[in-house]
Amino acid sequence: MIRLRSLxxxxxxxxxxFVSVFPFFWMLIGTTNTSxxxxxxxITFGGELATNIANxxxxxxxxxVLFNSAxxxxxxxxxxxxxxxxxxxxxxxxxxxxxxxxxAGLLLMLxxxxxxxxIPLFVMMARAGLINTYAAIMLPGIASxxxxxxxxxxxxxxxxxxxxxxxxxxxKEWQIFLHIxxxxxxxxxxxxxxxxxxANWNNYLWPLIVLQTNEMKTITLVISSLASAYYPDxxxxxxxxxxxxxxTLIVFFLLQRLFVQGMxxxxx
Amino acid sequence: MSGLELRxxxxxxxxxxxxxxxxxxxxxxxxxxxxxxxxxGKSTLLRMIAGLEEISGGDLLIGGTRMxxxxxxxxxIAMVFQSYALYPHLTVRENMGFALKYAGTPKAxxxxxxxxxxxxxxxxxxxxxxxxxxxxxxxxxxAIGRAIVRHPQVFLFDEPLSNxxxxxxxxxxxEIARLHKELGSTIIYVTHDQVEAMTLADQIVVLRDGxxxxxxxxxxxxxxxxxxxxxxxxxxxxxxxxAATVTAEGLQLAExxxxxxxxxxxxxxxxxxxxxTVGLRPELFKRGGPAAFEVTVEIVEHLGGETxxxxxxxxxxxxxxxxxxxxxxxxxxxxxxxxDPARALIFDTNGDRLR
Numbered sequence: 001m002i003r004l005r006s007l008x009x010x011x012x013x014x015x016x017x018f019v020s021v022f023p024f025f026w027m028l029i030g031t032t033n034t035s036x037x038x039x040x041x042x043i044t045f046g047g048e049l050a051t052n053i054a055n056x057x058x059x060x061x062x063x064x065v066l067f068n069s070a071x072x073x074x075x076x077x078x079x080x081x082x083x084x085x086x087x088x089x090x091x092x093x094x095x096x097x098x099x100x101x102x103x104a105g106l107l108l109m110l111x112x113x114x115x116x117x118x119i120p121l122f123v124m125m126a127r128a129g130l131i132n133t134y135a136a137i138m139l140p141g142i143a144s145x146x147x148x149x150x151x152x153x154x155x156x157x158x159x160x161x162x163x164x165x166x167x168x169x170x171x172k173e174w175q176i177f178l179h180i181x182x183x184x185x186x187x188x189x190x191x192x193x194x195x196x197x198x199a200n201w202n203n204y205l206w207p208l209i210v211l212q213t214n215e216m217k218t219i220t221l222v223i224s225s226l227a228s229a230y231y232p233d234x235x236x237x238x239x240x241x242x243x244x245x246x247x248t249l250i251v252f253f254l255l256q257r258l259f260v261q262g263m264x265x266x267x268x
Numbered sequence: 269m270s271g272l273e274l275r276x277x278x279x280x281x282x283x284x285x286x287x288x289x290x291x292x293x294x295x296x297x298x299x300x301x302x303x304x305x306x307x308x309g310k311s312t313l314l315r316m317i318a319g320l321e322e323i324s325g326g327d328l329l330i331g332g333t334r335m336x337x338x339x340x341x342x343x344x345i346a347m348v349f350q351s352y353a354l355y356p357h358l359t360v361r362e363n364m365g366f367a368l369k370y371a372g373t374p375k376a377x378x379x380x381x382x383x384x385x386x387x388x389x390x391x392x393x394x395x396x397x398x399x400x401x402x403x404x405x406x407x408x409x410x411a412i413g414r415a416i417v418r419h420p421q422v423f424l425f426d427e428p429l430s431n432x433x434x435x436x437x438x439x440x441x442x443e444i445a446r447l448h449k450e451l452g453s454t455i456i457y458v459t460h461d462q463v464e465a466m467t468l469a470d471q472i473v474v475l476r477d478g479x480x481x482x483x484x485x486x487x488x489x490x491x492x493x494x495x496x497x498x499x500x501x502x503x504x505x506x507x508x509x510x511a512a513t514v515t516a517e518g519l520q521l522a523e524x525x526x527x528x529x530x531x532x533x534x535x536x537x538x539x540x541x542x543x544x545t546v547g548l549r550p551e552l553f554k555r556g557g558p559a560a561f562e563v564t565v566e567i568v569e570h571l572g573g574e575t576x577x578x579x580x581x582x583x584x585x586x587x588x589x590x591x592x593x594x595x596x597x598x599x600x601x602x603x604x605x606x607x608d609p610a611r612a613l614i615f616d617t618n619g620d621r622l623r
Contacts, residue, residue, distance in 0.1 A: 161353035164320050169367035170341035183357040 027245070030238030038234040052235035059236065060222055061214070062243075069218040070247070073201040076138045080196045081189060083142050088151025089181060093163065103152070110145050114205070122209055136210040141200065147192055154188040154262070155181075190255040191262025198248050219244045270331030270344065270421035270454060271296040272317065278325035279312055279478075286312050288478040289326070294471070296331075299448050299455045301465040303501065304475035310458045311426055313475070317456065318347050318424050331421055341367075343422075346415035350427040352407045354399040354414070360386075361395040364414045378417075385416040388450070389443075405436045412447065425457040429464065441467060462502050466490070474498050496619035499547050505576055505588045508548045509615075514538045518609070519546060523584030524561055529609040534622050544622065547613035550576065550590035553605045560604035563587060568597050579603070 030038050031053075033046035056062070091103055121140055122131075130136040158181065166176045182189070204220045211217055217225075223240040226232060252259070272294040279287035287309045294300050302310040315321040317328060319340030328335045335343050346367075354363050364385060365378040373381075386392050389409045399407055408428060415423055425444070429437045445468055448455055459465055465472050466486045474481045474489065474497075482494045486502075493499035499507050512519040514537065518530040529546075531537055538544060563579035566586065575594025580586045589605060597603070614622040 159351060159353065161349045161351050162355065164315075164318075165347070165349060165353035165355075167320060167340045168318060168345070168347050170339075170370045175370070180355060184355075186357075 024245075027238055027241050030234060031242055033235055035232065035234040035236075038238070048235055052233075052239045055233060056236045056239040056243075059226070060240070064215060065217060065219050065222050066243070068216060069201060069220070069244075072134060072137050072203075072207075072218060073197055073247075075134070076141055076200045077193060077196045079138060079142045080144050080147060080200075081192055084144050084147035085151045085182075085185075085189065085192070086177070087143065087148045088153075088155050089177060091148070091152045092155035092158070093160070106145050107149060110149075118206070118209060121206075125210060131210055132212045132216055133210075134216075137203070137207055140206065141203075144196065147196060150192060150195075151185075151188065154185060158184060187258040187261035189262070190258030194252055194255055194259050197251050201244075201248055271298075272422065272454065272456075273329040273332075274317075274326070275329070276326035277313070277316065277323060277328060279309070279316060279321065280324045286478050287316070287324075290478075290480055292473060292480065292483065294454060294456065296454055297452050299445075299457065299468055299470045300473060301469035301471070302456065302458045302473045302475060303460065303462055303465040304481075305501070306460065308475040309478040310460075310475050312478075314347075314424055314426055314456060314458045317343075317422075318345055319343050341371075344420055345422045345424055346418045346420035347424040347426065348408075348411045348415050348428045350430050352399070352411040352431075354407055354410055356399050359396050359398055360391060360402070360410050360413075363399070363410060364417050366414070367418050381417040381419075382413075385413040388416065388447070389413045404432050405440060408432065408440055409443075412444070416447075416451070421454065423453050423455045425455065427459055428457075429459070429461075444468065463504060466502065472502070474501060493613070494621050496545060496547065496615040496621075499613060499615070499621075503549060505550050505590065507613075508550065508585075508587045510546045510548065510585055510587070512544050512546045512614075514540055514542045514544060516540055519544070519612075519614075521546070524581050527561055529559070529612070532610055532612045532614055534614060536622075538616070538622065543617055545615040545617075545619075547615060548587070548607055549611075550588045552607040552611055553587070553589040553591065554607065555591060555593065556604050557606040560606040562602055562604050563589075565597055565599055565601045565603060568594070568599055570595065577603070579605075 026043065029043055029045055032049045033042055034048050037046055037048075091099060117140075125131055125136045125139075130139070162180055162184065163176055166180050171179065202220055203218070204224065207218055207221055208224070211221065219240065223237060223244060226240055227234075227237045272292075274290050274292040274294075277287055277290040277292075278285065290313060302313060304310045312321060316323050317330075319335070319338065323336045330343055330345070355366065358366065361382055364382045368378045368381060382395075386395060389412060391406070391409055391413055394402060394406060394410070399410070402410065408431075411428070428444070429440050432440060441464060444455075444457075448468075457464075457468060469486050471483060472486055472489050473483045476497055482489060482498045484492075489498060490502050493502065496509065500509065510521055511523060512521050514520075514531070515528060517528050519532075520526055520528050561581060563581050565577045565579045567578040569576040569578075574590055574592045575597055577589045577591065577594055577597050578586050579589060591597075616622055
């Protein structure tokens, strides 16, 4: 009976692993095959890697596109973490009569879909003269309600006595935040970094709306335009996809240990 | 070292008053312990002295200077917390030197201060470890060390031993008493453990519902409490309280077969027929003797050196009797005990002591 249960468990895990890994595998295979091979469903390595890379480099200003994506993802992530963690810290540390009501109001806004905000946001950005600028991408995401919520919940485990001790040691509130809270909560920051960086790196819809020139386009927009061409070259698309996937994988593996800790709670 | 004066100190959260007018003088170099049940305001009062809670009313003077609006770091105090509050990302050395570093003290001076404190507390071998690599007792010593290096006028301890096991608690208690002797600083110490209060304090302050019930030396409070609350709070096992009625002959104990005991020496005896409460410390009881009464033992607690018997007469109140010749006592035994009525304390129906 136990053996049968193990068999079923391992069988299901194998299927889940296959479903998770196969897209990556197919993506890598795709970079070495022609578009026709990919459409045919060929799942073995071919010899077209160099050609696909050359075609990709010829069609795309790789340095510019990567710079745009990296700049937007890093700058937005840093600002989001700073602003949202400050808000989470404030919500948890400072008593106020309206604290819970304001927080509940913020959480309620999570239920508003982005599609409903797009047009008002676009109008706001247009009026501010920010269309086709980095600021138009960065500003709407900086105060992320989910990240504020995540930091507030994590801050509940932050010992208030550390803040008291720091006050007695002569630290101002901003010094407490910078020198005590930030290092103590580093695994929460790591987990949030992964979430925010991935979201920003993969951000597609909003940049599609507000970025209008090729010089401003990010890697996700470029892949999308390659894939939606009249005769898409899927080998080239796969090279772009690998390039777009690598940074998020690197960030994840660098912060993996802290990410798990952050999900379990920063303060032990 | 400095003394403290608290003048009509108050604390409110909205309309809810938690500290309701505290007046207290603490002499320089004194070891003062705030005790009281949970929620009595003792930690809040300590945090107000520390500058971690705003003072809603009254004046706080440290060393003769009004400190109500002075920043916590500039009050000349250092605080040791129940949870130690050590910075987890810093080593023991960095934790101890943290306040001095932010005060702009030169590195050589910080090293000297930290090393001196480490020597006093025997922390030399632990200086490069982080708090997570230390035991509870070691962490508490580091927390005390962090306080010492600041050379404060006043040390504040907020239930510092509550997270330690029983053996370590006794050791740390002795260590804190030794430190007070060596440093001679003013210490304010909050605890709900009345054994800590009795053993450490020069002066105990008993708090209830945000007011001081009584203040004085440990033995004064133990022997001569102002009210039933203080009498019941200090002492382990706690004082026995027995209902009595004043008669012409003395006090009639209804729950002990209507036995009458002589009225303890008080300046003005209450009128005949008045209901009072008689307070009897467990150690007042002696086995046998004249005017003894019978009680049946319900529970026996053998502590080795002495025995506590919880006994009663019929359906009367349970008495706790402490005896050093109780090894043979067993549940269900009937024993005769007596006490010296002159040492009984009398409280009126409001719980105030009749003297």
